[in-house]
Amino acid sequence: MTQPSTTKQKIFSSYEVFIIAVLTFLQFTIILDFMVLSPLGAILMPKLHITTAQFGMVVSGYAISAGLSGLLAAGFADKFDRKKMLLFFYAGFIAGTAFCALAQDYYALLLARIFTGIFGGVIGSISFAIITDLFKLEVRGRVMGFVQMAFAGSQVLGIPIGFYLANKWDWHLPFVLIVVVSLIVGVLIVMYMRPVDSHLHNKIQRNALKHLFQTVTRSEYAKAFAATTLLATGGFMLMPFGSAFSINNLGLSADVLPALYLVTGIFSMGTGPFIGKLTDSIGKYKVFVLGSVLTSVLVAYYCNLGVTPFWLVTLISVLMFAGVSSRMIASSALISAVPDPQDRGAFMSVNSSVQQISGGIATFVAGLIVVQSPDGKLERYGALGWVVIGATALTVFLMYFLNQYVMQKAASAPPKPTVVEATPQEVAPSIE
Known part of the structure; x- marks a missing residue:
């Protein structure tokens, strides 16, 4: 009589756990950079001698530039390895956040926020494209559940810490903190993330504008x-x-x-x-x-x-x-x-x-x-x-x-090939 296997089927491999973790921390830095500015308003307005309308422009400048850059990048988004795309825009985001940490007046801060938005606004879409490429729909809810923790994490950890640093010492320090954490995340992506280029096997003959047009009109x-x-x-x-x-x-x-x-x-x-x-x-x-x-x-x-x-x-x-x-x-x-x-x-x-x-x-x-x-x-x-x-x-x-x-x-998708079940010794450690 065959004994039932005691090995519990793992949902995610160790590499998939790494991808979930690194994308969660990446989203944490992006969201924190956007959200930390609002509670700093009470400090920034008297420090930089700006009006509420000018502060509103600093906040909205990021969102507007992020939205426009996403549209401009859409036509090219499927023509490159997603890892390279992610690193390119994340490097720009880190540079923009560093400019925020160095800004000494209203105009420097406004330009820094616009620059940061140009790069930061595209990163979320690349991250979700990577998740869609690497994880089956049957487990994608679990992945989104972990990645969405970045929103709560920025609220629990990031905003109080950022506000404390700004109130205790200087308003530039929250941006310095974001740069430091982002650099660590960036290094991990460079060293350990594999290329994400399976979509390149689907040859796209359309130019960038045609690709964008056909995407928005479908x-x-x-x-x-x-x-x-x-x-x-x-x-x-x-x-x-x-x-x-x-x-x-x-x-x-x-x-x-x-x-x-x-x-x-x-x-x-x-x-x-x-x-x-x-x-x-x-x-x-x-x-x-x-x-x-x-x-x-x-x-x-x-x-x-x-x-x-x-x-x-x-x-x-x-x-x-x-x-x-x-x-x-x-x-x-x-x-x-x-x-x-x-x-x-x-x-x-x-x-x-x-x-x-x-x-x-x-x-x-x-x-x-x-x-x-x-x-x-x-x-x-x-x-x-x-x-x-x-x-x-x-x-x-x-x-x-x-x-x-x-x-x-x-239902209309072709059946996927049968995967040979791994032995207990071959199963990578993972999270449930």
Whole structure:
């Protein structure tokens, strides 16, 4: 009688674990570089003698340049080894962040942020193209779950540390810290990441402009871009006014906000991998719908609150971020399956640009909806919440058709060759 094997099948090889880890840390540096500037506003404006409008230009300069560079790079994104593309743009991002650390006046900082955005705005799309190339759709939710931890990690570790360094010593130090961490990540990529060039086997005869045009005009891709636009609309509308709403409407003091962000971020880091695993086990669209329902219910409640105890605000924030994370992880995994292999780089670049630009527009529109009364309270925040809920419902509708397309595409794909099962001695160490 044959004894059952006691060796547990590993999901990821040791090399795949390395790829997940290095891309997570890479995303951490990119997100932190973007997010750390907002809390530094209170320090930067008096230090550089700039107005709120000028500071807003510094923040938006990154997003606008990132969105435009993504569109310009899209036509070339599938013509090169993705590792080389990643290193080229990451080197530019590190140089731009170093320029931020050296800036001594408003114009130097503005130019440095624009330069950083030109390179940093493309890196996310290249990273997601690499994930799509290297990981099967069946496990891609787990991968996205780990990579999305970078958002929570920047909130838990990066922003408090960066703000502490700026407040204690100098506002340049957070950018110095990002440069140091980025250099370490870059060296690891150079030394250990293998070439990612399987897409080059699919010969592309189109020139860059034709490749870009055919990518943005293909109907299935256009639906994905529309879904990304609505996803960004929901997220960017509430986020910029969150701290002002917490203080002026919910009655929290500014001193407890770091604790609120810390607790929310820790829970987000803990739930990310679990949500990723759930998307692979029960279905990406199902998790997206569940996350959308949870987010909508909590947004409707939260945006109409008055003075609220800290513990209740924290609980709502944790649950709301769980819903948002479910939407982000599930949608990222599902949308990654839409493009054909020869279009992945261009598709991801355009998708990233759409996200950046639509997020900037959403923030502007939200500023037109919400007004601040003389006593400091934000009015029409509840109306803003209903706009977010409406965008969420439309996204669920669009994602249904994308899910149907991905399922049909998977069903019509030729069967993959059988892989010979490795012996217990050949199984590389991995994470579950």
